[in-house]
Amino acid sequence: MPDSADITEVEEPDPADGSVLVEGVLLGICGTDVEIAAGDFGSGRRGAERMVLGHESLGRVLTAPPKSGFVPGDLVAGVVRRPDPEPCPACARGDWDFCRNGRYTERGIKEADGYGAQQWRVDPYFAVKVPPELGRLGVLTEPASILTKAWDQVDQVGARSWFEPEHVLVTGAGPIGLLAALIAQQRGYVVHVLDRATDGPKPQLVEDLGGEYLTDLKDLDVVPDVVIEATGNGQLVLDCAGLLGPGGIMCLTGISPGTEPIEAPMDPLTRQLVVRNAAIVGSVNAGKRHYAQAIDVLAAADAHWLDRLITRTVPLTKWPEALQKGPADIKVVVDLQS
Ligand code: BGC
Numbered sequence: 103m104p105d106s107a108d109i110t111e112v113e114e115p116d117p118a119d120g121s122v123l124v125e126g127v128l129l130g131i132c133g134t135d136v137e138i139a140a141g142d143f144g145s146g147r148r149g150a151e152r153m154v155l156g157h158e159s160l161g162r163v164l165t166a167p168p169k170s171g172f173v174p175g176d177l178v179a180g181v182v183r184r185p186d187p188e189p190c191p192a193c194a195r196g197d198w199d200f201c202r203n204g205r206y207t208e209r210g211i212k213e214a215d216g217y218g219a220q221q222w223r224v225d226p227y228f229a230v231k232v233p234p235e236l237g238r239l240g241v242l243t244e245p246a247s248i249l250t251k252a253w254d255q256v257d258q259v260g261a262r263s264w265f266e267p268e269h270v271l272v273t274g275a276g277p278i279g280l281l282a283a284l285i286a287q288q289r290g291y292v293v294h295v296l297d298r299a300t301d302g303p304k305p306q307l308v309e310d311l312g313g314e315y316l317t318d319l320k321d322l323d324v325v326p327d328v329v330i331e332a333t334g335n336g337q338l339v340l341d342c343a344g345l346l347g348p349g350g351i352m353c354l355t356g357i358s359p360g361t362e363p364i365e366a367p368m369d370p371l372t373r374q375l376v377v378r379n380a381a382i383v384g385s386v387n388a389g390k391r392h393y394a395q396a397i398d399v400l401a402a403a404d405a406h407w408l409d410r411l412i413t414r415t416v417p418l419t420k421w422p423e424a425l426q427k428g429p430a431d432i433k434v435v436v437d438l439q440s
Pocket of ligand 1: 132134135157182183208211248386387388
């Protein structure tokens with residue numbers, strides 16, 4: 103429903119959500135939350151009037167059963183998606199991010215309450231331990247899992263032949279783009295990041311990764327081996343597709359609400375993609391192993407650099423303010439205990 107963001111009292115967390123009881127610490131807000139709050143996307147539990155929002159979680163375990171792998175005090179992040187009940191063959195093998203029948207649920211997004219609460223429950227299987235050294239940076243686990251999955255797809259497509267990427271182009275320097283760039287840098291690739299912003303923290307963040315920051319695609323003077331697209335902008339997707347060299351791979355991670363038609367010279371582009379064995383692959387959500395990889399990526403990163411991605415912390419009492427992204431904002435988080 104439009105303008106439905108609010109703060110209300112809800113029932114105690116439902117034991118059906120899982121045996122681990124967690125105190126919510128932080129909640130990351132992203133474009134999906136903005137769309138849900140505006141009534142453009144998402145759906146609550148069947149029969150429920152409201153949905154607890156939030157899928158980028160960080161909490162502290164309050165109680166956990168023996169042998170759950172968790173003890174009170176552990177920092178934890180919850181997995182977003184749950185397999186469909188059937189389950190489809192992909193969900194049956196744990197690949198819920200590749201669900202075939204669309205009947206999966208997602209905490210805080212689709213037919214399940216999210217993690218934006220002072221207490222929540224989770225099944226230990228759908229929870230990942232966040233090392234204490236990461237502290238508040240653990241709230242970046244879920245967004246980072248989106249990119250470890252994207253890179254996994256790039257690797258799997260790349261494995262079709264010899265594949266040693268050198269230049270990586272990332273389009274969009276929001277949290278998703280910057281985490282994509284971080285992984286590229288950790289892998290030793292040469293990183294190029296395109297974004298519209300000419301000021302604010304983005305150019306320096308890219309520079310501090312040792313990357314090149316661009317505001318115009320025309321200024322890119324290399325052929326990217328990999329493009330991680332994080333804007334969802336149709337024209338940009340098209341332009342980047344045309345840049346792909348032999349064996350090039352573009353992974354699409356963003357969605358844009360735009361409806362403007364664009365003109366696409368599909369015949370020459372198709373010819374180019376075919377003769378170059380170029381690949382374009384979409385990527386959504388993440389499997390369990392991608393969360394574990396996300397923790398590794400965050401733990402290996404410079405904590406000060408990561409900390410600069412969190413540009414604003416909003417107290418729970420004022421949380422709808424977190425839905426308004428300022429020009430200098432990258433990741434806005436809600437402090438669930440204040
Ligand atoms: C979340 C994904 C989710 C997708 C679609 C994204 O914001 O990060 O986990 O699958 O929205 O609902």
